Amino acid sequence: MKVKKPIPKAKEFDSTMALINEGFNFLPNRRKELGSDIFEARLLGKKSLCIAGEEAAAVFYDNKYFKRAGAAPKPLKKTLLGEGGLHGRDGEDHHHQKRMFLSMMTPERLEDMKRMAIEELDKKASQWESMDEVLLLDEIEEVLSRSVMNWAGLPLKESEVKQRTQELVAMVDSFGGSLTRFKEGAEARKSHEAWLKEIISDIREGVYSPPSHTAAYIVAMQKSPEGKLLNLDVAAVDLNNAYRPIIAAAYLIVFGVLAIHEYPEMKPKLQADKNNFSKLFAQEVRRYYPFAPAMAAKANRDFIWHGYHVKEDMLVVLDLFGTNRHPDHWENADEFIPERFANWKGSPFAFVPQGGGDFHAGHRCAGEWMTVMVMQAFFKYLTENITYTVPEQDLSYDMARMPTMPKSRFIISNVQKIRQSPDNIINHRHSQTVM
Ligand code: HEM
Numbered sequence: 001m002k003v004k005k006p007i008p009k010a011k012e013f014d015s016t017m018a019l020i021n022e023g024f025n026f027l028p029n030r031r032k033e034l035g036s037d038i039f040e041a042r043l044l045g046k047k048s049l050c051i052a053g054e055e056a057a058a059v060f061y062d063n064k065y066f067k068r069a070g071a072a073p074k075p076l077k078k079t080l081l082g083e084g085g086l087h088g089r090d091g092e093d094h095h096h097q098k099r100m101f102l103s104m105m106t107p108e109r110l111e112d113m114k115r116m117a118i119e120e121l122d123k124k125a126s127q128w129e130s131m132d133e134v135l136l137l138d139e140i141e142e143v144l145s146r147s148v149m150n151w152a153g154l155p156l157k158e159s160e161v162k163q164r165t166q167e168l169v170a171m172v173d174s175f176g177g178s179l180t181r182f183k184e185g186a187e188a189r190k191s192h193e194a195w196l197k198e199i200i201s202d203i204r205e206g207v208y209s210p211p212s213h214t215a216a217y218i219v220a221m222q223k224s225p226e227g228k229l230l231n232l233d234v235a236a237v238d239l240n241n242a243y244r245p246i247i248a249a250a251y252l253i254v255f256g257v258l259a260i261h262e263y264p265e266m267k268p269k270l271q272a273d274k275n276n277f278s279k280l281f282a283q284e285v286r287r288y289y290p291f292a293p294a295m296a297a298k299a300n301r302d303f304i305w306h307g308y309h310v311k312e313d314m315l316v317v318l319d320l321f322g323t324n325r326h327p328d329h330w331e332n333a334d335e336f337i338p339e340r341f342a343n344w345k346g347s348p349f350a351f352v353p354q355g356g357g358d359f360h361a362g363h364r365c366a367g368e369w370m371t372v373m374v375m376q377a378f379f380k381y382l383t384e385n386i387t388y389t390v391p392e393q394d395l396s397y398d399m400a401r402m403p404t405m406p407k408s409r410f411i412i413s414n415v416q417k418i419r420q421s422p423d424n425i426i427n428h429r430h431s432q433t434v435m
Pocket residue numbers: 086087088098101241242243244245246248249250252291292295353354355356362363364365366367368370371
């Protein structure tokens with residue numbers, strides 16, 4: 001970890017606009033310019049400490065030093081995260097709700113999600129065969145949205161699929177500073193939460209009875225440590241948190257398809273899947289391509305770190321994207337090399353595309369196992385079960401847009417199914433193991 005003393009400051013009086021303009025590169029750019037993995041910057045008018053790397057992540061995810069209450073910016077709560085949900089909780093209150101989320105992610109339930117998603121993908125692929133051009137990002141968003149709402153036990157009517165999918169997509173696509181996307185995300189959240197509140201009320205009144213292992217049932221009937229059902233608004237936010245985020249995997253799946261296109265040697269390796277290559281590939285896609293730029297927390301006490309006095313309530317921002325590419329931990333960090341994961345010793349703090357630390361005790365993403373499993377299964381399906389061509393298009397991606405994706409949203413043509421059934425993917429043994 002590179003630390004310059006005294007801890008340097010970003011050049012701008014307030015760096016919020018620079019963050020919006022530079023996007024994923026803002027934190028890495030400043031670290032490079034300042035020669036330090038720790039620097040001070042003013043963000044949204046608040047003095048903040050920006051940090052990166054394995055050691056930084058270890059401190060950031062230590063509950064002794066940090067809390068989440070009041071850390072997330074307001075616009076994020078109106079769109080991506082919702083208000084009052086798991087992300088902003090601390091201590092036993094957080095642990096209690098986190099246990100609920102993790103109870104949904106049993107191996108059986110993860111298998112259910114993989115099967116449902118691959119079945120939907122296989123149905124879509126049949127339609128793609130008669131289409132001139134397929135907009136892959138949009139199609140995968142719909143596949144994931146249909147399957148995850150089914151997985152979550154929601155009563156989704158065919159006539160509602162478009163609307164509810166668009167709402168999930170608008171919430172996920174809302175961060176990063178664009179006013180239009182913020183407004184769409186906020187509207188989507190209002191409409192989606194209103195729908196979820198009706199469903200939760202129906203479950204509580206016995207009017208609607210999804211299976212007891214589904215997210216809808218679990219959240220509707222979840223009780224606080226004092227034995228009370230969750231407040232309806234909070235229950236809607238948490239139920240949404242239990243399935244909406246899989247939409248983020250659509251962006252990463254499309255980036256994986258981009259990698260397959262740009263590095264032609266990947267396709268035969270994925271098909272052969274020697275030493276579980278598809279898992280290594282999914283991990284490298286999560287490390288290399290940008291999705292979540294950073295996380296914010298607040299210091300819950302005064303403490304000194306690398307000679308810097310972190311004051312209670314100070315905002316601290318961890319560079320997730322930059323940590324995944326930190327040269328201290330990753331050799332040739334800016335190159336796409338799935339094999340690096342074959343001998344990777346594992347670290348809860350150096351590889352943080354979905355947050356770091358411990359699943360139960362901390363804020364590490366509750367959906368990480370599901371994400372890896374779904375990504376791996378999709379990469380296998382897209383290389384083993386169909387063939388397609390990639391027409392001329394703009395596949396570049398804008399690092400200033402958060403979240404980002406290939407500008408063309410990845411178009412494929414001439415799709416042909418080469419297997420009648422998706423069972424080879426559904427029953428594949430190696431993608432059944434989680435992390
Ligand atoms: C590509 C897919 C995904 C990405 C990039 C992603 C990213 C993240 C990130 C960065 C965090 C914050 C970590 C922190 O607070 O320090 C998080 C938390 C969370 N994620 Fe995900 N996530 C993904 C998929 C999922 C899925 C599929 C689910 C559930 C089905 C999910 C549920 C959650 C929940 C409930 C939290 C809050 C955990 C807590 O505060 O304790 N995520 N995710």
